[in-house]
Amino acid sequence: MKALRQYLDKIKPNFEKGGKFEKLHSTFDAFETLLFVSNKTSKSGVHIHDAIDSKRTMAVVVLALIPALLFGIWNTGLQHFLALGQADADFWQVVGYGALKVLPIVVVSYVVGLGIEFMFAQLRGHEVAEGFLVSGMLIPLVLPADIPLWMVAVATAFSVVIGKEVFGGTGMNIWNPALIARAFLFFAYPSKMSGDLIWVSGMSKGEGIVDGYSGATALGDAAVGKMAGLADGGVFDLWNSFIGIIPGSIGETSTLAILIGAVVLLVTGIGSWKIMLSAFAGGFVMALGFNAIGANELMNVPALHQLCLGGFAFGAVFMATDPVSGARTEKGKYIYGFLIGVFAIMIRVFNPAYPEGVMLAILLMNTFAPLIDHVIVQQNIKRRLKRVKVNA
Amino acid sequence: MSDKEPLFSAKNRKLISNPLNAQNPITIQVLGICSALAVTAKLEPAIVMSISVMFVLVFANVIISLLRNTIPARIRIIVQLVVVAALVILVDQILKAFAYEVSKQLSVFVGLIITNCIIMGRLEAFALGNRPWQSALDGVGNAAGYGVILIIVAFFRELLGSGTLTLPGLGTLQIIPQIVYDWGYVNNGFMILPPMALITVGIIIWVQRSRNKDLIES
Numbered sequence: 001m002k003a004l005r006q007y008l009d010k011i012k013p014n015f016e017k018g019g020k021f022e023k024l025h026s027t028f029d030a031f032e033t034l035l036f037v038s039n040k041t042s043k044s045g046v047h048i049h050d051a052i053d054s055k056r057t058m059a060v061v062v063l064a065l066i067p068a069l070l071f072g073i074w075n076t077g078l079q080h081f082l083a084l085g086q087a088d089a090d091f092w093q094v095v096g097y098g099a100l101k102v103l104p105i106v107v108v109s110y111v112v113g114l115g116i117e118f119m120f121a122q123l124r125g126h127e128v129a130e131g132f133l134v135s136g137m138l139i140p141l142v143l144p145a146d147i148p149l150w151m152v153a154v155a156t157a158f159s160v161v162i163g164k165e166v167f168g169g170t171g172m173n174i175w176n177p178a179l180i181a182r183a184f185l186f187f188a189y190p191s192k193m194s195g196d197l198i199w200v201s202g203m204s205k206g207e208g209i210v211d212g213y214s215g216a217t218a219l220g221d222a223a224v225g226k227m228a229g230l231a232d233g234g235v236f237d238l239w240n241s242f243i244g245i246i247p248g249s250i251g252e253t254s255t256l257a258i259l260i261g262a263v264v265l266l267v268t269g270i271g272s273w274k275i276m277l278s279a280f281a282g283g284f285v286m287a288l289g290f291n292a293i294g295a296n297e298l299m300n301v302p303a304l305h306q307l308c309l310g311g312f313a314f315g316a317v318f319m320a321t322d323p324v325s326g327a328r329t330e331k332g333k334y335i336y337g338f339l340i341g342v343f344a345i346m347i348r349v350f351n352p353a354y355p356e357g358v359m360l361a362i363l364l365m366n367t368f369a370p371l372i373d374h375v376i377v378q379q380n381i382k383r384r385l386k387r388v389k390v391n392a
Numbered sequence: 393m394s395d396k397e398p399l400f401s402a403k404n405r406k407l408i409s410n411p412l413n414a415q416n417p418i419t420i421q422v423l424g425i426c427s428a429l430a431v432t433a434k435l436e437p438a439i440v441m442s443i444s445v446m447f448v449l450v451f452a453n454v455i456i457s458l459l460r461n462t463i464p465a466r467i468r469i470i471v472q473l474v475v476v477a478a479l480v481i482l483v484d485q486i487l488k489a490f491a492y493e494v495s496k497q498l499s500v501f502v503g504l505i506i507t508n509c510i511i512m513g514r515l516e517a518f519a520l521g522n523r524p525w526q527s528a529l530d531g532v533g534n535a536a537g538y539g540v541i542l543i544i545v546a547f548f549r550e551l552l553g554s555g556t557l558t559l560p561g562l563g564t565l566q567i568i569p570q571i572v573y574d575w576g577y578v579n580n581g582f583m584i585l586p587p588m589a590l591i592t593v594g595i596i597i598w599v600q601r602s603r604n605k606d607l608i609e610s
Contacts, residue, residue: 162595187581188581188583221428
């Protein structure tokens, strides 16, 4: 550790103004602050800072994503071998196959995203922002395992440039960049992002797949009225959906792994419990309401089950809590989270063409988050003004 | 203004060149966006639309400029509308007669040239106060500025969205070869959807302003 610090100190002058590699200052700065907490002192305003700066915050979120990633790797392999009818494949075979499918997506997402971030930082002469550390991990986790890598690259580039840099970089974006990438893929390449064939790795090639094996997701099945899998003992029963041994995007299937991540976020105080809680509450209440109506098959899915299916848990825990694109006022967080839950279930139920209502719900509420905050702030001002008048 | 001023004096040339860049109706004044979104999924309708707008704008500019001293100020909008509407109907009928397929693709958007903000804007801002020749040049310039953006947007949308380019008289040309598709390339369906037209226009605005710093608002 010390040797590293000394080495950095030794080469640092090269990157300062007037040094040999002056132009690469922001690149050096990025690595230095990633390895060590910045020793810069503020010149004005707040002088007391926590050591937990954005880079360390992001690192914790990435850590919280690890359970979902590991589970996703295993599940990708498992689903593949189930489709081949080789349920007895041993653990390492399964993990090996999953890793071979998932890790390249992670690498592509990071290389492309960070590459663009560094490029923009160099061009604009500011520090490399840390926002992509999390986005780079979120993007692979919300994609199906069989997505072609070049599509991952195109979507990542789109989300970083159009979703973030256009607005001024990390901290200025209106929408969650990872969801922009997913939405882009969803609308640009629907054949690779929806349907029954893409959720289980190897399914679309169709080689050696067991006769009659359906790679459909629970929501895909329910949307066409096939409810057998969702009943007790079916492929998508409550337990399986909670543990996550069902077809789906890489990181979204296991509610359990996501909840472990949620605990990490909540214990460290990085994710907002208000948003998570109200998102789950919103989804639960909405699903209960639909249960009461019960006009189509998706309406009849039990409320608890709804929360375990699709990307609901993943969205509520990792996407909705994004501090940049979400609501920032404390009261606003409840409204923001609740409406995400409500809209996610509503889109899912009413529009079977978009079973992934969570993505659209969060993007929609991202758009409205500033409005919610505005109303809350104005209310507060009004309330306090009233008090002044009464006292006067 | 003296009568001896040459037809293409520096000032008159500016009437054409300005709207192409620093005064572009779409990227700078942000007018005529609706049709830029609607007709740019393929190249051919975009080209036909640009030509139609140029025809309407030039003749409307000239006619209004000729009438400018006789139109009572109070009813000038109505007079302008009548002139523009007459020209648009003319264009619509010509398209239906000679380019029926394109006319079907453009559907209501030919009729909607009447409400294209660029046309009314130029009539109000320029033709009512300038002589016919200048007004004609202004019409050519602004319609060209509009058309250039339309064609750039349509070029990228059709190329990336369908892998083809449709040119008037040549039909649909497959630009991206089949072998690329065999390697796994897929057309980007998002490019065909209207939001992508908006984003493409946005990127053009971005590129233009980063090349010409004077255009950046404070």
